[in-house]
Amino acid sequence: MGAKRPTISDIAKAAGVSTGAVSYALNNRPGVSEPTRRRIMEIADRLGWVPSSAARSLSDGRANAIGLVVDRPARVIGVEPYFMQLISGIQGALAGGPTSLLLQVTDNADAELAAYRRWWGERRVDGVLLVDLVQNDPRVELVRELRLPAVVLGEPVVPDLPCVWTDDEMAVAEVLEYLVALGHRRVVRVAGPTKFVHTQTRSRAFTEAAARLGLTEARVVHADYSDEAAARVTRRVLTSGTPPTALVFDNDVMAVSALGVAHELGLTVPDQLSLVAWDDSALCRLVRPALSAVRRPIAERGAAAVRLLLDVIGGGPAEQVKTSDPELVPRSSTAHPPPS
Numbered sequence: 001m002g003a004k005r006p007t008i009s010d011i012a013k014a015a016g017v018s019t020g021a022v023s024y025a026l027n028n029r030p031g032v033s034e035p036t037r038r039r040i041m042e043i044a045d046r047l048g049w050v051p052s053s054a055a056r057s058l059s060d061g062r063a064n065a066i067g068l069v070v071d072r073p074a075r076v077i078g079v080e081p082y083f084m085q086l087i088s089g090i091q092g093a094l095a096g097g098p099t100s101l102l103l104q105v106t107d108n109a110d111a112e113l114a115a116y117r118r119w120w121g122e123r124r125v126d127g128v129l130l131v132d133l134v135q136n137d138p139r140v141e142l143v144r145e146l147r148l149p150a151v152v153l154g155e156p157v158v159p160d161l162p163c164v165w166t167d168d169e170m171a172v173a174e175v176l177e178y179l180v181a182l183g184h185r186r187v188v189r190v191a192g193p194t195k196f197v198h199t200q201t202r203s204r205a206f207t208e209a210a211a212r213l214g215l216t217e218a219r220v221v222h223a224d225y226s227d228e229a230a231a232r233v234t235r236r237v238l239t240s241g242t243p244p245t246a247l248v249f250d251n252d253v254m255a256v257s258a259l260g261v262a263h264e265l266g267l268t269v270p271d272q273l274s275l276v277a278w279d280d281s282a283l284c285r286l287v288r289p290a291l292s293a294v295r296r297p298i299a300e301r302g303a304a305a306v307r308l309l310l311d312v313i314g315g316g317p318a319e320q321v322k323t324s325d326p327e328l329v330p331r332s333s334t335a336h337p338p339p340s
Helices: 010-014 019-026 034-047 051-061 081-094 108-119 140-144 168-182 197-212 227-238 253-262 282-286 300-314
Strands: 065-070 101-106 125-132 150-153 164-165 187-190 219-220 246-249 274-278 290-297 320-322 327-329
Touching: 010 019, 010 034, 019 034, 051 101, 065 108, 065 290, 081 101, 081 253, 081 300, 101 108, 101 219, 108 140, 125 140, 125 300, 150 300, 164 282, 164 300, 168 197, 168 246, 168 274, 168 290, 168 327, 187 227, 197 219, 219 227, 227 246, 227 253, 246 253, 253 282
Parallel strands: 065 101, 065 125, 125 150, 150 164, 164 320, 187 219, 187 246, 246 274, 274 290
Antiparallel strands: 290 327
């Protein structure tokens, strides 16, 4: 049988005082003597009493929770380390405080919008974190309509919404410059879905850097971040008339999948094909050859977003916070291209 949660009445009975006196003591309000206050606090501690979050919410209007909805297929989230790193940063920033994270995974945009409406209507969250911003994102109008505090984890493309962003354009240019320095001229970037703002930002940066570096055969193709889609795209690209000598992927899962396709096709990495992953993770370090990767401050990004959201909830300004810059980590999957 489960133990009964101690109440103010239990404390009052044990202390031989009224429930009003217990309330005064627990809330540090005048109305009881200091010796009585200490005795009540000692009894409360002995009984294992903790304040009710529901009661606290009714008294100060706070839910003491922030919300995060991830609108991605569960099969993708289950294998992609990015969100685990992000949630690690979020939880690290919330640790030791009164605020918790309410997380939900949805499979379509309407379900995500419904979750925000329900959370806000039921006073279950004080604010939300928005990930994977898209062009003309309906969530932007919704949080404005509801006056729901929100922070975007992404580029500062919505002037009145606070955001935490990372300079992906710089990282894209660094990767291409590195591959060109190795001698690569035919480079294909396997990007995520075109609807995401961050995909568009990276694709634009890739195209501009390729033009600046004179890479006339560089191009972008798209997948959905999953290993299955990456395998199909990689197989198609590598069996084309003039295959690339280097592939750059928008996440680590797709890059690991491409490594398997290369082996399947009898291509040696890195002697015949170089691979670069985005979002460095344990996956990139554990496969053989280990994957060169762009290491982004994902946990830092999550923690910064939490701090900014809590500031906004408290009445702070809508700031645009830039994280530390990504860095390219060269490993064994990149080398000079084979002779033409």
